[in-house]
Amino acid sequence: MVKKRVAALDKVDADLANLQYKIRRDPKSYADDFQSQYQQYSSQRDIFLASPNTASSGSIVSFRDLIDLVAHVADCYPEFTTTFPDDLKSILTLHHATLESELREKIVGSLVLLRRKEIIDSTDLLNILFPILVATPSKTLRTLLYQKILSDLRMSNSKATNHKLNKAVQAQLFNLLMADRASPKGLWAVKITRDLWKRQIWTDAKAVEIMKEASLADNEKVIGGGVRFFLGGDKEREELEDESSDDDGAIDIGKLKHQVGINKKTKKKAKALEKAVEKVKKIEKKKKQPHPLNFSALHLLHDPQGFAEQLFSKHLQSSKSKLNLEQKLLVLQLVSRLVGLHQLTIISLYSYFIKYLTPRQPSVTSFLASLAQATHKLVPPDALEPLIHKIANEFVSEASASEVASAGLNAIREICMRQPMAMNDTLLQDLVMYRKSKDKGTMMAAKGLLSLYREANPDLLKKRDRGKAAIMGIKSGVMKERRFGEEEVGGIEGLELLEQWKEQERKRKRIERGLPEDLATDEEEEEDEGEYWAAWDVESDASSDSGGWINVDSDAEIEISDSEDEKPASKKVKLDAGKEGEKEKPPAEEVKPTVSKLATTKILTPADLAKLQELRLEASVNKAMGNRAQSARLKELAARHIDDELTAEQIEGFARLRKSTKEERIAMAREGKGDRREHRSTQALRREKKDAEGKSTTNREKARKKNFLMTLGKAKGKGKRSLTETRRVLKGHIERSKRGGKRGNIGK
Amino acid sequence: MGSSVKKKREKKKDFQKTKLKVGKSNTKPDNFTDTSFKAKSIIVNQQSLSADAPSLPKQLHHYLDIASGSRSDTQRRDALSYLINQFTSQPVNATIPIAPLFLVKKLVPLLLDGSDSVRTQLLKLFRLFPPSGLIHDAEHVLLYIRAGLTHLSARISTDSLSALEWLLEVAKDSAVSCPGGWFKTIKCFLLMLGWSTTDKSLGWTRSNSSFGAIGKAQGRQLLVFAQFLKAGICDDHPLVQYDPGNGPPLYREAYMTPTVPNPFAHLNLFGPPRDEETEMYMDIESRQRVFQTHFQPAVEAGIERVKKEAGEAGRSAAVLAKVVRDGMASYSSIGNIL
Structure with missing residues (x-):
């Protein structure tokens, strides 16, 4: 064969890669070669700088390749390449708009590479890249830079939080926002912060501060970004976390072990199993780790009152703001959430709502939801009363459409739930009459209002509407009207329940061990303590918690008490608690309840707190026993977290179902049923599904499919049987079915 | 497992040999795409039909562009040799229509050209200029x-x-x-x-x-x-x-x-x-x-x-x-x- 002539291009290209490989292996011997290449690089750079626009990529060793080479081996010769990062930096910052795109990408990549080799540090890199990200007109470059900046920040925060870098970057983003409030460049700050927040790299107040400034900017996009962050950033973060924890469970160790047992045993497979086991262990360990405290962005705000006021006056109240209705609604949602969550006082906010509370207002349900959200128990009833009247007048009347009426009633209920004093008796009695309405949505909304006031303030209702529990409560003096601003006296709600429960658990355990149930010995307690320390955390088993059902036992009770000398005290507490439980039984007795000492003598673990919440719910559900609607409502209430927002859907309530068209309803009914193309029996569908999953058939199915000819012989014989034979066969059949088949299921 | 006759038949179909018949072309496979086409005339999009040749400076510029910008090295070399020819064939006193300074600026990147012949031609061309x-x-x-x-x-x-x-x-x-x-x-x-x-190595041998x-x-x-x-x-x-x-x-x-x-x-x-x-x-x-x-x-x-x-x-x-x-x-x- 003729020897192929190698073109100069091929040779040289090969040489650079080869040289890089050689240098990596033995930097000292190739110092000369590197130096000449570096010289080559610098002459190419000079050529480039002489005319940056007309740089040709045609020459056989392109500038790009030289940059690549030098960047890759720069860590081997730090003394020669001191100016290299600065060169790249100046080329990029001066000529990024006109550079050829491949060369530009190479330079960015090389800078990142230098950062990874720790020749320049993260701060330098970000200082180079960030101004270009903000300034460049090229979309591809922006995407590249954004990605590089994010990955660099993630990398430098991967092992431990790099506070110094974070602070520097945050300051830079903050300055970007503050420098020019009207420019859309601030969007980059919003984007970066949101992304890092989502990945839980930034979880501190400074990041929230950046977003706060963003939502107070002058540019609509920046405002939207900032506000959306506060409304949805935390949810996004949780979702991401859930996703990542879902991914972990992908490995099924049992299955792997089974496979190894069946198939041919090789070293490779054994190693794979080992690796899988290791991975699972790692994941377990990660799961067991204490959960980092992540406060929601709304809680990390510094001066929420000022922030809410500024938002309100700047974007909503002022006539200069250029936001459209959708954006205004977002801002309003944020303001009202802040007000509701932190119990802020912005009196003018409530009068702002008045002009939007008509059924003709677009997306009025969102306004209603925001209004309800902005209500809390420290809002003066005077401010709310006209609003409730307006809602009642505009929405709730015989003449208005049923959806409108139900939305109005729902809104009033939500407002009154948060501030019951905003209602007066005549209006309430009028509204409650709607429970006789023919429309289901309206009826349910009115009933909701009724049951709310049966608990909150039954005095406002007519006597016959109050219900048994409320009348008894008023008589016995348990139920009293609460004044404005009055707070409940006492420590932790439901603490005595926890104590009681603990006592019961203790007794149960002692009975299990066969000891007398009353006295606790010292050794036993010590033993218990060890156990409790081991089970510090709440069981992360999601299935037991998320159901919300009340009587679930957590595996171990948990208590912490310090050392020997404390013991007598704790014992005494327990005795007290026991007595207290007895005392509570006769309710007519007027005993001033002693304040439980549990919280002052012991540290409540997260598991304790979870149990406490559970018991509290149980108690409230028990109180409403018999009244199904009320208990259902309570359950729903319990499911809703205090931080969760109130949405327009909740205000629309039952009416939403009605509004759907026939197609939607059909689609809803079909949902989850799988598609059936032709009409077939359910049996056939099930069979098909099983086939698709690769499952076997049942005996009955096998019998049904059996070839007709094969069954003929037996069928013929059947006719000729004598009576006794028939009896024997039938008996045998019965016995077999009892046993569970021919072989039976004894072995199981 | 084909349990029914129909399934068996279907399965069999895949493995049957197609019969070849004399005088008939082969059956086309399923994924056959017809690529033949018929056209009465082929139209070339751009062609210049001017009768008179371009002037000398224009030609020189054209070749200069080819020499500095063409992707094929034979083209570059040929363009350079054309330029050399032009300069040598001119009478001694005639002025060159292109300034040598401009020429040098345009051609000097060819010093780093991958092809040997291009570089030798380039040096030859440079030597022709007045100092x-x-x-x-x-x-x-x-x-x-x-x-x-x-x-x-x-x-x-x-x-x-x-x-x-x-x-x-x-x-x-x-x-x-x-x-x-x-x-x-x-x-x-x-x-x-x-x-x-x-x-600064002082050893006997050096790489x-x-x-x-x-x-x-x-x-x-x-x-x-x-x-x-x-x-x-x-x-x-x-x-x-x-x-x-x-x-x-x-x-x-x-x-x-x-x-x-x-x-x-x-x-x-x-x-x-x-x-x-x-x-x-x-x-x-x-x-x-x-x-x-x-x-x-x-x-x-x-x-x-x-x-x-x-x-x-x-x-x-x-x-x-x-x-x-x-x-x-x-x-x-x-x-x-x-």
């Missing part, structure tokens, strides 16, 4: 020459040596005094010769760097280096004679309108600040000083080493040694006086 046109533009050309000198490909670097020789012929002063012309070029030479200034030339090629490198140094540090200007009655006697140029563009370039009034490497070294003394402080020890050590090897390289080294001795003689004397 007058190029004097002020050595910096631009020198950039490419330096890039060529340290090029990975040995042939490119030898061709760059010839280019440097040519440059020293046409623009000697400008070559050594342009920004970066003195310092950087010497540095390039040292790297090329493997006499890098930082090499010959993969690009360092030996023997004849090294001799040539040394000779060109000697020429370059001679242009820089050897003062061969004739002494100015006093000529009464002919204007101001000494420093006559200083009083006249400058003949070169940008005569105050060395002051660097508008450019970015220059460091030691990119500085312009206008006079012999400053060049001597730079040479002495940065390069002389390395060069002398290198010369000693090569001299021992004898042969052609040794002889060239002797030439170089003489240049260094002559050039630095005047400097040291001045240094002693100061």
